[in-house]
Structure formats: C-alpha cells, structure tokens
Amino acid sequence: MxxxxxxxxxxxxxxxxxxxxxxxxxxxxxxxxxxxxxxxxxxxxxxxxxxxxxxxxxxxxxxxxxxxxxxxxxxxxxxxxxxxxxxxxxxxxxxxxxxxxxxxxxxxxxxxxxxxxHLVLYYNPEIFTSAPTTWDVFEEEAERLSAQGIVPIGADLQQGYWFIPFLTAFGGWPVQNGKPNIITAEMKQALQFIRDKMDQGVLVSLDGSTGLLEQFIDGKIGAIICGEWIYNHLDKHMNHRLAVCQLPVIEGRQSLSMTxxxxxxxxxxxxxxxxxxxxxxxxxxxxxxxxxxxxxxxxxxxxxxxxxxxxxxxxxxxxxxxxxxxxxxARPMPTFPFMIHVWEALNAGLIELPLSNPEQALKKIEQSLQVSWGAFKS
CATH class of the missing domain: 3.40.190.10 (Periplasmic binding protein-like II)
Structure with a gap:
C-alpha cells in the first residue's frame, strides 16, 4: 500500500x-x-x-x-x-x-x-522637497499640485486601520476601560475632517493594495499613508522618488498608528x-x-x-x-474579543461617509456596533 x-x-x-x-x-x-x-x-x-x-x-x-x-x-x-x-x-x-x-x-x-x-507617511521628494510632517503642508500645496493633476495625499479610507491616525489626532482611541469607544465627539471630528479634505481635493481615498499604490508610483499623488509592509514594493518601483516620514500632525496634534x-x-x-x-x-x-x-x-x-x-x-x-x-x-493594537465588531462598525461608517455626511456615517457606526456588539454580549 x-x-x-x-x-x-x-x-x-x-x-x-x-x-x-x-x-x-x-x-x-x-x-x-x-x-x-x-x-x-x-x-x-x-x-x-x-x-x-x-x-x-x-x-x-x-x-x-x-x-x-x-x-x-x-x-x-x-x-x-x-x-x-x-x-x-x-x-x-x-x-x-x-x-x-x-x-x-x-x-x-x-x-x-x-x-x-504600522502605518507611515510615504512621500515623493520630487513633489514635496521636504518632509510634509504637518497637514498644513498638504493644504498649502493643494492649489499648485491640483494644477498639475496631483492630489496632495491619499489613504485607504474605507478601512478602519487607515482611519486610526485621524482618530488619534483628535484625541480618540477605539477602546476605553475594556469596552468599545467609537461613538464619541472625537470620532465625529475625525470623520468631519476626512470628509472636508476629500471635498476640497486635498485627500483622496483609494484601495490600499491597488489604486493607491499605482497612483502614488505614477506621481499622481504626492504622499500616501500606508503600511510598512508595502515598503519593498514601493522601493523597487520608485527608488530615489521615495522618502518616508512620520504621520502628519493635524491641528497641532500628532497622528498615531497602531502597531x-x-x-x-x-x-x-x-x-x-x-x-x-x-x-x-x-x-x-x-x-x-x-x-x-x-x-x-x-x-x-x-x-x-x-x-x-x-x-x-x-x-x-x-x-x-x-x-x-x-x-x-505607534500604539499597540488592542486585542479584545470585541475588536472584530469595532472594525466592522468602523468600516461600515467609512463606506457611508463619502455617500452622505459625517452625521450619517457616525450613525452607521453606532447601528453596526449595536447589532454585532449586542449579539456578542448576549
């Protein structure tokens, strides 16, 4: 046999x-x-x-x-x-x-x-001659870059992980006292900020594993928030056109990634x-x-x-x-069992955000969390 x-x-x-x-x-x-x-x-x-x-x-x-x-x-x-x-x-x-x-x-x-x-800021030094470590730089350069068909900064803003740096910049964090902490004033501020910057053409949201990388490599986006895991790919395709710096300061507060x-x-x-x-x-x-x-x-x-x-x-x-x-x-990623429901709720709100407004996106987050977290607790 x-x-x-x-x-x-x-x-x-x-x-x-x-x-x-x-x-x-x-x-x-x-x-x-x-x-x-x-x-x-x-x-x-x-x-x-x-x-x-x-x-x-x-x-x-x-x-x-x-x-x-x-x-x-x-x-x-x-x-x-x-x-x-x-x-x-x-x-x-x-x-x-x-x-x-x-x-x-x-x-x-x-x-x-x-x-x-963890997430970092990748930027093209042919577009930004010095590290754009504050959000002000993207806004100041928006008009000049727009005339050249370039968006100042991009991220994958239909994924909760990419959203965390914006939430932390407004003082938020998705967990507090061992419970979900995402229906907050800080959450609404972060959602409002993203929507405003997208409407102004300062920020673009694209798929983090395809469009975001392609447009950055092609020089159509000046900087992207993306993971350290993508560095090898960018380094191969961009060489001297690639530089790395900390996530940008937003309204005086440092953005923080999870790790x-x-x-x-x-x-x-x-x-x-x-x-x-x-x-x-x-x-x-x-x-x-x-x-x-x-x-x-x-x-x-x-x-x-x-x-x-x-x-x-x-x-x-x-x-x-x-x-x-x-x-x-970077801050350690929480590993509570309920985090799956937090990520699902965040993703639901981020998908809603460009379709309606920050209030509706926050409502979507709350509804999603109530359904899944409620079922989880019971």
Missing amino acids: EKKNKEIVLWHEFDGPGDTSIEVLEGICKLYTERFDVQVTPQVMNITELTARLNRIKDTHQGPHLAMVPADMSSYVENGLYSEVPGGLLDDVLTEGTLLTMQMDGVQYGIPVLRGN SSIGLIYPNHSLTSEEREDILSFTRFMLSDECQTMWTLDVQRIPAQEGTLKRLTDIAAPNKKMILSLLDQ
Missing part, C-alpha cells in the same frame, strides 16, 4: 500585487517541504475572506492547520476554535513584549513571526491533531534565523526574532531606518 504524504495547510492574506511578502512565505513553505518531507500548502485569500472563514470554523469545523494573520485576529479564538500554544515554545527567541501581542487574557494563542504592521505583529495561529484545534509535531516543527522553522533573515533581506519586512532585527537595524537604508524608528510612535 502506497504511503500517504503528510500535508499541513496554511491560510494567509498576502494577496495584493504590492504585497511581496507572499514570495517569502511560499519560499519558506517550499523549503520546509523539501527538507522535512512534509508538504506545507499555503492558501491565499483577501483579509475579508480570511476573517469570515476563520469565524465560521466553530460551525463548519473546517479549517487549516495554521493561519498567518495580523495579531488582533488572535481574538477570534472562540469562533476559530484556536489551540493554545504550548508554554515556552519560543521563549528563547521572542521577547515577552512580542509574545504579548498574540495573547488573550494571558493565554498564548499565536506565535509572532513579523512585527511592525502589532503578524504570526501563526492554530485553528480548528489543530494542535490536538496527529499533525501536531509537524505544525510545531514548522513554527520553529519560521522563527529560525535563516527564515527570519529571508523576510528581512528578500522583502524588507520587520522580523520578530530579536537578533535578526538588530542586524537589520545596523545595515538598513535610511528609509528603512526611518520606518523602524517610527515604531516608537
């Missing part, structure tokens, strides 16, 4: 044309398959589909052995039927602070592979399956110096492993050094 080859399946969301991280992930899976005679099969999908599929596992009992996800998706532990990570698995290579990003109520449900995941990690979780109780040892072996391989260096050198991501990160910092180009330094200005 022919022996059946062992296989472990990994879901991930490195799906946009600009997200070159897929190259390294697929390379690592191939390398592991060749060396250990265990087939690791990566399956790519967009973040919306990944979220939905993980949250259906409780009902379907259909899931992968692993998924590589942003750290806040550790909070889907109940719907995703996540396995708890064995104690001390990688304490020797990851700091307590890094591990903390994928804990829920003190329990480790994921292993960080990359860190950062988190990206790591492996174990859905559908996969660590109780017969593939347990292969899954844990692959996890350790992902945190090896060899693989962490691949993420660093091949696609310019920020490794979770401390030693690899230090070497990266020592040799990094000026733009990359700036990206690393901006981690100090």
Whole structure:
C-alpha cells in the first residue's frame, strides 16, 4: 500500500500585487517541504475572506492547520476554535513584549513571526522637497499640485486601520476601560475632517493594495499613508522618488498608528491533531534565523526574532531606518474579543461617509456596533 504524504495547510492574506511578502512565505513553505518531507500548502485569500472563514470554523469545523494573520485576529479564538500554544515554545527567541501581542487574557494563542504592521507617511521628494510632517503642508500645496493633476495625499479610507491616525489626532482611541469607544465627539471630528479634505481635493481615498499604490508610483499623488509592509514594493518601483516620514500632525496634534505583529495561529484545534509535531516543527522553522533573515533581506519586512532585527537595524537604508524608528510612535493594537465588531462598525461608517455626511456615517457606526456588539454580549 502506497504511503500517504503528510500535508499541513496554511491560510494567509498576502494577496495584493504590492504585497511581496507572499514570495517569502511560499519560499519558506517550499523549503520546509523539501527538507522535512512534509508538504506545507499555503492558501491565499483577501483579509475579508480570511476573517469570515476563520469565524465560521466553530460551525463548519473546517479549517487549516495554521493561519498567518495580523495579531488582533488572535481574538477570534472562540469562533476559530484556536489551540493554545504550548508554554515556552519560543521563549528563547521572542521577547515577552512580542509574545504579548498574540495573547488573550494571558493565554498564548499565536506565535509572532513579523512585527511592525504600522502605518507611515510615504512621500515623493520630487513633489514635496521636504518632509510634509504637518497637514498644513498638504493644504498649502493643494492649489499648485491640483494644477498639475496631483492630489496632495491619499489613504485607504474605507478601512478602519487607515482611519486610526485621524482618530488619534483628535484625541480618540477605539477602546476605553475594556469596552468599545467609537461613538464619541472625537470620532465625529475625525470623520468631519476626512470628509472636508476629500471635498476640497486635498485627500483622496483609494484601495490600499491597488489604486493607491499605482497612483502614488505614477506621481499622481504626492504622499500616501500606508503600511510598512508595502515598503519593498514601493522601493523597487520608485527608488530615489521615495522618502518616508512620520504621520502628519493635524491641528497641532500628532497622528498615531497602531502597531502589532503578524504570526501563526492554530485553528480548528489543530494542535490536538496527529499533525501536531509537524505544525510545531514548522513554527520553529519560521522563527529560525535563516527564515527570519529571508523576510528581512528578500522583502524588507520587520522580523520578530530579536537578533535578526538588530542586524537589520545596523545595515538598513535610511528609509528603512526611518520606518523602524517610527515604531516608537505607534500604539499597540488592542486585542479584545470585541475588536472584530469595532472594525466592522468602523468600516461600515467609512463606506457611508463619502455617500452622505459625517452625521450619517457616525450613525452607521453606532447601528453596526449595536447589532454585532449586542449579539456578542448576549
């Protein structure tokens, strides 16, 4: 009887044309398959589909052995039927602070592979001769740039994560005292600000993985708020036309991004399956110096492993050094179980904003939160 080859399946969301991280992930899976005679099969999908599929596992009992996800998706532990990570698995290579990003109520449900995941301001120095670190610059330059067919600044403002820097600039934060905190005066101010700037032609909202990058690379947008994960793609396409600086100050207050990690979780109780040892072996391989260096050198991501990160910092180009330094200005992403409902509500309001007005957008946020958060609490 022919022996059946062992296989472990990994879901991930490195799906946009600009997200070159897929190259390294697929390379690592191939390398592991060749060396250990265990087939690791990566399956790519967009973040919306990944979220939905993980949250259906409780009902379907259909899931992968692993998924590589942003750290806040550790909070889907109940719907995703996540396995708890064995104690001390990688304490020797990851700091307590890094591990903390994928804990829920003190329990480790994921292993960080990359860190950062924060937003920065990319700008074209041929359009802005010095770093546009305050919003005033975009408004002052709007008329001149508009005459050349250039929008001063762009972001993906139908995604809640991109909205956070605007909310923080008005003193808001989506969590307070362990509860959602998004129906606030600060939220309304941030929504009003975005709508005003879009109406004035100072700010444009485009899809963060396609149109936003394409128009920035083509010189049709002067600066974009986008994630550190896209740096490799922009660096390849823009070279000397790319510079990086802090997020802009808005009305005297510094915008702040969230930061988190990206790591492996174990859905559908996969660590109780017969593939347990292969899954844990692959996890350790992902945190090896060899693989962490691949993420660093091949696609310019920020490794979770401390030693690899230090070497990266020592040799990094000026733009990359700036990206690393901006981690100090970011705030850790909340990982409460209710955050899925916060993100859904924010996204619903942001989709509504260009169609109506800030009041209606805030109402949409409130309605969405009441429905999903109410169901969650009950």
